[in-house]
Amino acid sequence: MVLHRQYLNILKEELVPALGCTEPIAIAYASAKARDVLGAFPQKVVIHCSGNIIKNAKSVVVPNSEGLKGIVASSLMGVIAGDAQKGLEVIEQVSAEQLAKVKQLLNSELVEVKLIENDANLHLIVEAFCDKESSLVEIIHTHTNICKVQKNNEILYEKSFDKDNFNSALTDRGVLNVKGILDFANTVSISEVKELLEKQVSCNLKIAEAGLHNPYGVNIGKMILDCYGNDVYSKMKAYASAGSDARMSGCSLPVVTTSGSGNQGMTASIPVVIYAQEKELSEEMMYRALVLANLITIHQKTGIGRLSAYCGAVSAACGSGAAITYLEGGTLEQIEKTIVNTLANVSGIVCDGAKASCAAKIASSIDATIMGHHLAMRDVVFDEDCGIVKPNVEKTIEAVGRLGRVGMRQTDIEVLNIMLETE
Known part of the structure; x- marks a missing residue:
């Protein structure tokens, strides 16, 4: 019976709905969450990505974006139009006004992208800044596995992880x-x-x-x-x-x-x-x-x-x-x-x-x-x-x-x- 329950839990963990390719959507999700924690529209967003996140977000079209591609577009879609409570369907609803703002800011310096070298294959850290306020959201190993949330210098949520054990967040x-x-x-x-x-x-x-x-x-x-x-x-x-x-x-x-x-x-x-x-x-x-x-x-x-x-x-x-x-x-x-x-x-x-x-x-x-x-x-x-x-x-x-x-x-x-x- 225990084995039966484990198999069932594995299916429930894995068979989840997602809108668009999961790497750009993870970026949008983390960006929307960082905006929420910040409590204001950010003046600066810094996206720290593992190489595989960059690889999978570079050439794929972001849903509801009218053809936009890439990490910056993914982050802006999350910051401007994202609903973090929807998880991997974070940008399910995007208004014309929101999309216009994304396009307006696309070539600005609002979003900066940095590579996390020699790291877990799926690792993403989003930092958002507004005046003297800051927020941080960190995801590792799975696309919605938040391991850290921080507002200014206060850690609001944190759980330990093994960088080398990519199954650690999942049922055995x-x-x-x-x-x-x-x-x-x-x-x-x-x-x-x-x-x-x-x-x-x-x-x-x-x-x-x-x-x-x-x-x-x-x-x-x-x-x-x-x-x-x-x-x-x-x-x-x-x-x-x-x-x-x-x-x-x-x-x-x-x-x-x-x-x-x-x-x-x-x-x-x-x-x-x-x-x-x-x-x-x-x-x-x-x-x-x-x-x-x-x-x-x-x-x-x-x-x-x-x-x-x-x-x-x-x-x-x-x-x-x-x-x-x-x-x-x-x-x-x-x-x-x-x-x-x-x-x-x-x-x-x-x-x-x-x-x-x-x-x-x-x-x-x-x-x-x-x-x-x-x-x-x-x-x-x-x-x-x-x-x-x-x-x-x-x-x-x-x-x-x-x-x-x-x-x-x-x-x-x-x-x-x-x-x-x-x-």
């Missing part, structure tokens, strides 16, 4: 394993997860439809349907990538995230929903498959971390691929083989920030997991020592975690250097 993820996840997916009462999953299905499908029917990004989703056909596998890729087309281009519709990412939330869920609908499977089976997909995604991200140079679409595609195998009546061993086959194929995809091409990476990752699924249903899996493949699925997931967390650390730095055009 050490309980997760593929067999346990499958057992939970098969036995959880649907009433315990239905509200969470209904929202995920509704929000994520809605933004996918928006991406298919409007000019967002390079319209990867629409291209797939136009050029690859209308079969179930093409639809799985098209709808998931269309959601990213829209989200990366500033669509104001919310998504339900997985492991702190809307793109991962869509990649883990949309293919499963499309497959269940096309195959006319029951709602209960779809929900159980979504439980599996989300938790498999979270399990992999536990070793990698929220942000890294490892593309999270791969982890999420493993989740949705495992769920397709589950919906096809696959055994535990075949579900494990789907995961291993996918990781053996596309674990090398690099994260170079949130932007339009994320939609293409989602499509490629789903294509790989479809291949992994078909191989698994034939009881075929890449052997141990085939590259990074280990003796079993848990060891392989652990190896990929090490690859993303340790092996790609220097890659992460170099990606940021390239994006910022420095040597």
